[in-house]
Amino acid sequence: MSKKMPETPLLDQLESGPWPSFVKGLKRLATAEGKPYANIMKSLLGQLEHSYETRKGYWKGGTVGVFGYGAGVIPRFSEVADKYSESSEFHTIRIMPPPGFFYDTKTLRRFCEIWEEHGSGLIALHGQSGDIMFQGCRTDQVQPAWDKMNEMGFDMGGAGAGVRTSAACVGPARCEQSCFDTLRLHKDIINDFTDDIHRPSLPYKMKFKFSGCANDCSNATQRADMAVLGTWRDDMQVNQDEVKKKVAELGRKEFINQVVRMCPSQALALNDDDTLDVDNKSCVRCMHCINVCTKALKPGKDRGICILAGGKRTLKIGDLFGTVILPFKKLETDEDYAEVVDLAHRVLDFFAENALEHERMGEMIERIGLVNFLEGVELDLDPNMVTRPRTNPYVRTDGWDEEVRKWNERKASAAE
């Protein structure tokens, strides 16, 4: 039987305005004729209006899952189910999208059909980690909904203290600036960690993210425990004819203001003939001049990745940036990709064995020190890993000669 629409005077105020309204969407679902979820969504609107009135949330967690997996369903039971009974169970199923969030409409339409049959008709594209979030499922509908999604070739995302769903920028699919195949490495790494995604048993969450250059369109640096960013080692590619056109377009003064002066390492100068002088040894591959002069400038051809580890937000010890643990690695052959997957396993294993309960990677590295971490994951020390060497003498240096010998050996073997 069709339930009455709840009065929602507060939510109604979010229907107007130029931006697409989620409230209109919720109401479309609540008033869908003959749909099994219409009453669920009427009830949901009632509870949400109650939250707007009282300025409090009314969901609690619990334990809901699918056969064979230990994570990926986010259970939500209502604390006010006596008043809003049809939406008393409103769980989310997290599904991992194709890397880069590419879809064909056949897939999206099939997702809609499944979610109309088993869920609420409400889908978030996408969550902050990068999941498709199918929101609003009764406990008894979780397994049948999941079975159908899995049969389409999609797998469940991460939750809890395990490897989480990953995200990659658009990469080489539609960006000339991408210095590696972000979509491939995303797939290679994540698909080698499905056990740690689906059966979480780590000290805390662990996130990988992939961006093709320093612009970091996947927001990896401060969100990922292991952020993989594209870069290059040789000289930037410069098309001097296009530089001259850009100088003509902006004018000399603005070209100098917007391109040359904004270079963080003062690696650029404008020549008298309006061509660009690039000091590639000083360039830090920051992407600024390339972003402004998209026709004239490109990353070099000797491309690869750098890896930053330990980015995270506030809890527990405060915000941490990811910092460099690998300044450069070429990424061309299947072997190169396999070596990065192998490194990811070493990093995860070290984290699993050494982090304290509820401690993120960055907090662990801060507690044990970068050098111990590098030794544990078998990575070589590099001056690119520090902003500056230490500024205090509180360190015991009686192993100095041995460390110098190691450094010289590494240099000699690199020169061979």
Add this chain to the structure above:
Amino acid sequence: MTELRRPDETGVPDAKNYMHPALVKNYGKWAWHDRPRPGVLHHVADNGDQVWTVKAGTQRQMDVFTIRALCDIADEFCDGYVRFTMRSSVEFMVFDEKRVEPLIKRLEGEGYPVGGTGNSVGFISHTQGWLHCDIPGTDASGVVKSLMDELADEFRNEDMPNRVKITTSCCQINCGGQGDIAVNIQHTKPPIINHDLVAGVCERPAVIARCPVAAIRPALVNGKPTLEVDEKKCVCCGACYPPCPPMQINDPVNSKIAIWVGGKHSSTRSKPMFHKLVAAGLPNNAPRWPEVGAVVKSILAAYKKDARPWERMGEWIERIGWPRFFELTNLPFTKYHVDTWRGSRSNLNASAHLHF
């Protein structure tokens, strides 16, 4: 009872199976791009192939009718392919320039603002809030809708000095992440503890370990084991609430909203930056949060007027200095702006560099 189906543990699918064949053909072979107008990217491949991307805003929390409407547009204009961005904008790619204008008209006509490219205000990174989170202090969807209604024209145009990424978070865990402007819940009172429930619901040692300032200790109340909070030490972060729901941190009046500025992920020009607190104590004023909108708009107006081309919010403030920022935005500077957490001295001015 029928036997339960075992999952196919396939991981993520190959993105190329969901990509327009023209993108697969030119994968890794793009030469350059430009932006013919706000909301449109134009990429050209080494072989001369071209793709125009039209980007539009969505509400992120989408009903199936919205998703089908977007699919109809993709079927009509894009051979049945569509892509989403990290910030829940939708991208339609066409390989014939003549389709660009009709596609823009269709999107705008159906209520999806076209923009979010270049130096614009992008869609706000969005958390769950009252709609679905178990610990939210506010509703992300409502805050985001209210702000984007006011900023829709800044999404549609590229009039900002550089891109502006705004984030929202419904608690201090800050799922929204770093932003040029971050709109985050900031609790101002310690949790209110239901001592009858703690022993039954909470793993007490884990809750004690979760506190960043060691303010929680075991206690006995009415003969029952529970937890108590040293309210002088408590920084009201709410970290104890997720593992122990009887330690209620959300409060309709005392859970306030704070505004942070100058965060950035990219290493473009400057190194990545954390966002910095500039305003707090704003009321959690559903359904439209007008006080939040006013502060965000005043910060954006000052940045738009005063920053040089390509300066991100944080870079602009580093150039003009904090005294000038507080002057231009007319925001008060209080003792709460001075960092007291670990490493705080690195946020003090250890120089004779002064702004007057």
